[in-house]
Amino acid sequence: MIKEVNDINFNEEIANSDNIVVVDFWAPWCGPCKMLSPVIEELANEMGKNVKFAKINVDESPIIASTYKISSIPTVMVFNKDSVKETLVGFRPKAELKKVIEKNL
Amino acid sequence: MNARYDIAIIGTGPAGLEAAINAKIRNKNIIIFGSEDLSSKISKAAKVNNFLGLYNITGIQLKNSFAEHIAAMGIGIVNEKINNVYAMGDYFALMVNEKSYEAKAIILATGIEYTKPLIGEEEFLGKGVGYCATCDAPLYKGKTVVIVGYNKKSVEETNYVSELSEKTYFIPMYKGEYNLNQNVEIVNHKPLKIVGNDVVTKIILDQGEIVTDGVFMLRDSVSPSQLVPGIEIENGHIKVNRDMKTNIEGCYAAGDCTGTPYQYMKSAGEGLVAALSAVSYVDKLHDNK
Numbered sequence: 001m002i003k004e005v006n007d008i009n010f011n012e013e014i015a016n017s018d019n020i021v022v023v024d025f026w027a028p029w030c031g032p033c034k035m036l037s038p039v040i041e042e043l044a045n046e047m048g049k050n051v052k053f054a055k056i057n058v059d060e061s062p063i064i065a066s067t068y069k070i071s072s073i074p075t076v077m078v079f080n081k082d083s084v085k086e087t088l089v090g091f092r093p094k095a096e097l098k099k100v101i102e103k104n105l
Numbered sequence: 106m107n108a109r110y111d112i113a114i115i116g117t118g119p120a121g122l123e124a125a126i127n128a129k130i131r132n133k134n135i136i137i138f139g140s141e142d143l144s145s146k147i148s149k150a151a152k153v154n155n156f157l158g159l160y161n162i163t164g165i166q167l168k169n170s171f172a173e174h175i176a177a178m179g180i181g182i183v184n185e186k187i188n189n190v191y192a193m194g195d196y197f198a199l200m201v202n203e204k205s206y207e208a209k210a211i212i213l214a215t216g217i218e219y220t221k222p223l224i225g226e227e228e229f230l231g232k233g234v235g236y237c238a239t240c241d242a243p244l245y246k247g248k249t250v251v252i253v254g255y256n257k258k259s260v261e262e263t264n265y266v267s268e269l270s271e272k273t274y275f276i277p278m279y280k281g282e283y284n285l286n287q288n289v290e291i292v293n294h295k296p297l298k299i300v301g302n303d304v305v306t307k308i309i310l311d312q313g314e315i316v317t318d319g320v321f322m323l324r325d326s327v328s329p330s331q332l333v334p335g336i337e338i339e340n341g342h343i344k345v346n347r348d349m350k351t352n353i354e355g356c357y358a359a360g361d362c363t364g365t366p367y368q369y370m371k372s373a374g375e376g377l378v379a380a381l382s383a384v385s386y387v388d389k390l391h392d393n394k
Contacts, residue, residue, distance in 0.1 A: 030241075031240060032189070032240065035193070035198060042194060069303065069304055071233050071235070071241065071318075072232075075231060087231070089230060090231065093191075093334070094193075095354065
């Protein structure tokens, strides 16, 4: 399951989460984001037990997008509490994303 | 839904063509992207004496025998430029602007012709540097953007960006007419490097500099790491093993894009190996289903 997160529930869903959180920054007008989203979904199905998955629409969450200096999408970040452990800019194959996430478990 | 090809080959030089004929012989459903000219490098060669079996010929003669060979085998070239290849898991999505193709395996045979990145370009990728202006333009609403344009298409993208950004600069890297919106400022100086701290702050030119929030590099030919996000590069070339396999499952590479020596026979040989590896990968996919 992928949680929709925005400026309002960011702290509750990500900063205060017990698990690490994989966040997909996206927007509806971004082509590569559309390609990445089924890949993230597959990962969420496989790894959802130990890792939380979230997506943030940068159009609707300008505060978070500017706090984390999102200047290109898709961007995937791995959060542990409120600190960013990994940042991956652009589409990435599933195997690579999985490796990066596992490194942070 | 689009038909899913067994193998998609990107590039019509000796590596791509040799891959195509071998995959075809193995009865795979293939698609090959490139140009009718096959390879501009071959046509430019004055004399070729190191291609076994074809002695003392010109590049054009060599090109013509390649063309006859693939035509005789019923291989047609799709004259479209692939912008991105996304590894989706058990297949690849090949994007041509708004259109896309699907293939179970891919062979990269793109040669080595791409322009070197600017200093700082790779360092600031995603931190102010981008390759798709239309993708990221809304993130620069009310900000300053510099676009380094290598082709006509970059003018269209610049106009789109200028409708959202506060200030847009266009640095043309080719000669021609630029049909730009009035509020775009054309800068006729050569870009040298991109600098910043956490994020881009300015672009340094051979004369002066521009303070900016973002820089888009819009080129004709893209480097392998832009073409296939996630592919492993080593010393400026695609990293492959003896089976011509890259770090991405189902993705193979052959020819100049994998490294030196840049020679026809080496490219063709690698194309052959890549095709056979791709064929056995595709067969294995079927067995698992």
